[in-house]
Amino acid sequence: xxxxxxxxxxxxxxxxxxxxxxxxxxxxxxxxxxxxxxxxxxxxxxxxxxxxxxxxxxxxxxxxxxxxxxxxxxxxxxxxxxxxxxxxxxxxxxxxxxxxxxxxxxxxxxxxxxxxxxxxxxxxxxxxxxxxxxxxxxxxxxxxxxxxxxxxxxxxxxxxxxxxxxxxxxxxxxxxxxxxxxxxxxxxxxxxxxxxxxxxxxxxxxxxxxxxxxxxxxxxxxxxxxxxxxxxxxxxxxxxxxxxxxxxxxxxxxxxxxxxxxxxxxxxxxxxxxxxxxxxxxxxxxxxxxxxxxxxx
Ligand SMILES: [Zn+2]
Numbered sequence: 050x051x052x053x054x055x056x057x058x059x060x061x062x063x064x065x066x067x068x069x070x071x072x073x074x075x076x077x078x079x080x081x082x083x084x085x086x087x088x089x090x091x092x093x094x095x096x097x098x099x100x101x102x103x104x105x106x107x108x109x110x111x112x113x114x115x116x117x118x119x120x121x122x123x124x125x126x127x128x129x130x131x132x133x134x135x136x137x138x139x140x141x142x143x144x145x146x147x148x149x150x151x152x153x154x155x156x157x158x159x160x161x162x163x164x165x166x167x168x169x170x171x172x173x174x175x176x177x178x179x180x181x182x183x184x185x186x187x188x189x190x191x192x193x194x195x196x197x198x199x200x201x202x203x204x205x206x207x208x209x210x211x212x213x214x215x216x217x218x219x220x221x222x223x224x225x226x227x228x229x230x231x232x233x234x235x236x237x238x239x240x241x242x243x244x245x246x247x248x249x250x251x252x253x254x255x256x257x258x259x260x261x262x263x264x265x266x267x268x269x270x271x272x273x274x275x276x277x278x279x280x281x282x283x284x285x286x287x288x289x290x291x292x293x294x295x296x297x298x299x300x301x302x303x304x305x306x307x308x309x310x311x312x313x314x315x316x317x318x319x320x321x322x323x324x325x326x327x328x329x330x331x332x333x334x335x336x337x338x339x340x341x342x343x344x345x346x
Pocket of ligand 1: 063116256257260300309
């Protein structure tokens with residue numbers, strides 16, 4: 050049996066803290082009940098006693114923060130854009146890959162013997178056969194730490210989630226996979242927090258919708274994502290588990306532009322080590338050290 054303490058890092062791509070204006074789909078959600086809706090000009094209370102820490106994603110480097118360098122920073126605790134001198138979009142280059150290979154949170158947990166870590170996302174069979182293929186920061190981190198990739202059979206067995214937790218996009222691609230309700234998806238993640246010390250889940254449709262500037266889809270999708278989080282927080286034992294939601298950069302909170310924003314991102318913390326984590330986090334470089342410290346306590 051594992052110890053009585055675990056962490057779930059719920060990564061949402063492209064979610065910033067914007068203004069409450071017409072171009073912000075989050076302004077149209079039920080703010081009191083939404084674990085995603087935060088605004089620069091409005092202190093939002095969130096559900097289940099969560100605390101939101103506005104988190105710097107620009108990291109002292111000029112320009113708009115981007116996914117590859119932002120995610121590398123979240124997953125290693127190293128200021129990746131500062132290391133390479135710019136915000137790198139898309140997929141990690143060799144320099145970022147090296148940082149991930151040597152410093153990922155998965156590897157650090159393993160080296161320091163801090164428990165069992167896993168990546169909750171399921172990969173399709175095509176992932177393993179398509180060559181060459183671009184690999185995201187998370188995929189590189191999982192691979193370099195020798196952690197097993199979850200597959201569609203794990204998803205069918207209730208042991209993995211697709212990045213689109215409803216499975217709709219898998220079905221659109223022709224996979225014979227049932228749709229998940231938000232409750233079923235939340236149950237899978239909650240179950241993983243009971244078997245592992247550290248669980249990462251990655252959700253990036255939010256960033257895609259931000260680039261597409263699709264307002265109707267954004268509100269619909271954010272509502273669904275908020276529902277998943279509400280279900281999740283009901284099912285996770287918050288006496289044992291610390292849930293940390295964070296993002297790599299802003300995007301979907303301002304659909305007046307197809308670009309990322311320079312807004313701070315919301316890091317929202319719930320559960321066991323909330324007070325401790327809140328005090329540690331200022332920028333994306335603080336996420337991995339916070340996770341490691343919580344596991345060390
Ligand atoms: Zn993007």
